[in-house]
Amino acid sequence: MQRKLTTLLLSSVVFAAASGAFAQDTTIIIESWRNDDLQLWQSEIIPAFEASHPGIKVKFTPSAPAEYNAVLNSKLDAGSAGDLITCRPFDASLALYDAGQLADLSDLPSMANFSDVAKSAWTTDDGSATFCVPMASVIHGFIYNKDAFAELGLEVPVTEDEFFAVLDAIKADGTYTPMAMGTNDQWEAATMGYQNIGPNYWKGEEGRLALISGAQKLTDPQWIAPYATLNRWASYLGDGYEAQTYPDSQNVFTLGRAAIYPAGSWEISGFNGLADFEMGAFKPPVMNAGDTCYISDHTDIAIGLNAASPNAEAARTFLDWVGSTEFAELYANALPGFFSLNSTPVEMSDPLAQEFVSWRDQCESTIRSTYQILSRGTPNLENETWNASVQAIKGTKTPEEIGAELQAGLASWYAPQQN
Amino acid sequence: MPRIRWHILVFLAPAVLVYTAVMIFPLFNTLRLALYDEIGQVRVFVGLANFETLFGDPLWADAFWNALGNNFWFFCVHMLVQNPIGILLAAILSQPRLRFAALYRTAIFVPTILSFVIVGFAWKLILSPIWGIAPGMLDAVGLKSLFAPWLGQDGTALTTLALVSVWQFVGIPMMLIYAALLSIPEEILEAGEIDGITGIAAFWKIKLPLILPSIGIISILTFVGNFNAFDLIYAAQGALAGPDFATDILGTFMYRTFFGFQLQLGDPHMGSAIATAMFGIILLGVCIYLFGIQTRMRRYQL
Incomplete structure (x- = not known):
């Protein structure tokens, strides 16, 4: 060497x-x-x-x-x-x-x-x-198959209820897998799942900074609730999603077999070359229509x-x-x-x-909650969040258990979270 | 005064130097590194503190015992599946009446020379719920309901990977036993035949006792190989050895700690502590075999 x-x-x-x-x-x-x-x-x-x-x-x-x-x-x-x-x-x-x-x-x-x-x-x-x-930076959101949405007469969802209604409609129709994502590689569950929808719960920068200062904890409802929502995703992912890898998900979507893809914007150039249907994108759904929306615009x-x-x-x-x-x-x-x-x-x-990029004008931008300062120690919060998000989707642990475990890990080395 | 035999030294030197440089020195340096830690960009001697953390801090200890437990299960599957099948295949292959024996022997041995990356990738595809041929094949015989995303479930992932590894390496015990079986002189078997011991009975009463030393060697090779395993798990499941660390073995745990992963920075000192623990476990296992089993094994002069 x-x-x-x-x-x-x-x-x-x-x-x-x-x-x-x-x-x-x-x-x-x-x-x-x-x-x-x-x-x-x-x-x-x-x-x-x-x-x-x-x-x-x-x-x-x-x-x-x-x-x-x-x-x-x-x-x-x-x-x-x-x-x-x-x-x-x-x-x-x-x-x-x-x-x-x-x-x-x-x-x-x-x-x-x-x-x-x-x-x-x-x-x-x-x-x-x-x-x-x-x-x-890269922005999180959902890419969808416009042709499939038109075929099924679906509107782009804005609120979480609409989001799950759309997923139910696609599932009931049966032509398409509602959402293309797997848990095998773990990071998608955290990056395209938790960090994608999460900012609407913890109010973007406000929650992220409060976590760093110690004012909020990972056991607080706004940090646990996204895990409960992720758990609801499970029934809309394809059969055997537990063993589905990241390239599997990309292929399932670009082959037109799935209707929605939880995404990061870095997929765009790759997808443009592969998909022969028209694609659109919608931002992470909010609780109630008219709520301020938050997006992960990760530097x-x-x-x-x-x-x-x-x-x-x-x-x-x-x-x-x-x-x-x-x-x-x-x-x-x-x-x-x-x-x-x-x-x-x-x-x-x-x-x-x-x-x-148009969402930047409509929503508040934030970055992934685990990247700044909070992943400096061991155990590493970002890596822990990967596994936690997978457990949430599969339902092998309750959101409360996940929150408690992550909090214990963070508090073991991060002083502001120790009181 | 005896003459120094220079040619011996000259011929030994390359092997000794290379082995020292790539094996002995790194081994001892790793053991030494485990006793240090980096505090504020300076390396300081901390004695056994890293081991205290590894076994005392629940965050580390849980991961370690989980990996060790998985490793034992990985080893058990090999001992219970790979080696009996290997012995069985060797016994079948050594039948003089078997046709195409060379073809079978080669076909079974070929996976052994494949790269872990290829094996991991190929089996991931075969077992994939989306593109794999496994669900289709089960469907063809009406057993689709038996299919599950085995690699993605906590309960089945490790056993599945262990069986993939068995598939890859079953050729090795087969070859070693096959060679041992071939070395049994015909006269002994013929003498047994005269006494009325034929067929299956000849295997149990004559051949098996004669190949026991080979089985012992295979067991210890399996033990060392399994406790050093890393590649297949890494190729199939990544460094996080998912789902939920269900396939995490000592090798992947050490790799993740030593080199770091994603946002986790590498910690060579804790990594060395894990490597030292692995070394201790393997050393202990080998010693138990060498002094507890091998010395008591009966050997027959052929």
Whole structure:
């Protein structure tokens, strides 16, 4: 391992030296885990930047997602990391900032283009410094088969009663599986289930922040009730949902065998290529018509500055551009479903993506309740929530038992929840 | 003074060096790591504190005992299903009158050389309630009602995976026993025949006592293999070993702790403590076998 690391570091040093010798312009290098997006960066984003900023060359050098954090940390320790660092949300990046490896970007002019919620994933606990420029978020909701809805004469549900009425109607008809989701991989139950419908119960940011401060507990009704609702989902999921995996669910829906898919907006580009029916989206149902709605608009990806970068000036220019509306439009259209966090609304051509993003104007945005601070310890609240949501759907534990277990786990290491 | 035989050292060196570098050093380093903890970015010696947490803190202890219990069940299924079937297959294959013996032998042994990832994926598809052929096949014989999403239910998931593992590895005991059976001299069996011991009786009274040492070796190999198992569970159910940790064995528990998972950061020190516990369990099992069973086993000079 040591030798492999040394070789890696040596080769990257040689590579950096070689590229430095030939380039007359300042070259800045971006570290990222989004190797899926390499094509997009090289053909669209970087040319657009270089056209408007002569004298600065940009190189996008992604590594495999699963190795990114380990590779990045060793590069940063060895001083061979690129100038710009793609930031994971919350604690992973915060640790880098605390170790002095990411620079404070609070004074970057384009930071003004982002709301506090948008910045929350890359801001210190006390809110004093923001160290990454937010790039994109993903929004939760439900994608549905428009053709199936038309065929059965169904309206898009707004309240929870309507939601279950629609599911009952699809189930009674029998042509379609009402909802495509399985519990085998666990994370969908938590991410597309609990975190999708939950914000309407705990009132988005209000509940999330109260949980962090210790004013609310996971045993409170607003945190338990979503589990009771999830339990009602079970009878609308396909036969054998217990062994249904995430790719199974995606295929069942895009093959037109299911009517509703509890979704995250990242599915959009994939689904567009697979489904040959028209798709629509509706937001998580509220209790009563007219209630304020809350959506999970989860901050997922950002970009920061390596504190040791020798090209800090050029890198800051690039970061400022990432915060601009020009970048937001480029990125959001190339990857529908990864929404710009920019406060200025971005024009997007994809109708499904437009539908998702329009909820930002109608509803209050929040992020997944377990991501900030609450998943720092052991047991990890996010990972526990996966299992808890599966138990809720299957009905192997009551919502009250689940709440009590999660609370005990959190309280075992998180001081504000200990009294 | 005896001459140093340099050629022995030279020929031993590659194996010893490689084995030391990839096995002995990591093993002892893991045992050492279990005695440390990281407090404020500094590694400090904490003695047995990690083990105190592992066995004393209910959050850790429950997970550990759950994994250990699952591991024992995983081992039991192999001992009760894999090894008897392996012996039976070997006994059938060693019949001189059996036709296509080589074909059967190869077909049964082939899954052993498949990757865990392929086995896990293929069986997940076979048993899938949506695309799988298992529900269709049961339907064809009118037993559709017997089908259940076995991999997704708390009660059945571990047994299902254990049986998949049995399917994959039944070739190994079969081959070892087959070789042992072939090494039994014809004269002994013929002598038995003269005394009136034939057929099934010959197997129980002559062959089985002669292959007992091989069965002992297979049992200990199964024990070590099962308590080190990880791949199949990880490939089929992921690192969280769902549903509700019903398929969590020591290997997946150690992996999750050591390397971290999703938002959970890795904890190499607690992970090492679990690895050390696994090492202790396997060492204990092997010692019981070596000193308690093997020394008392009767051997026959053939």
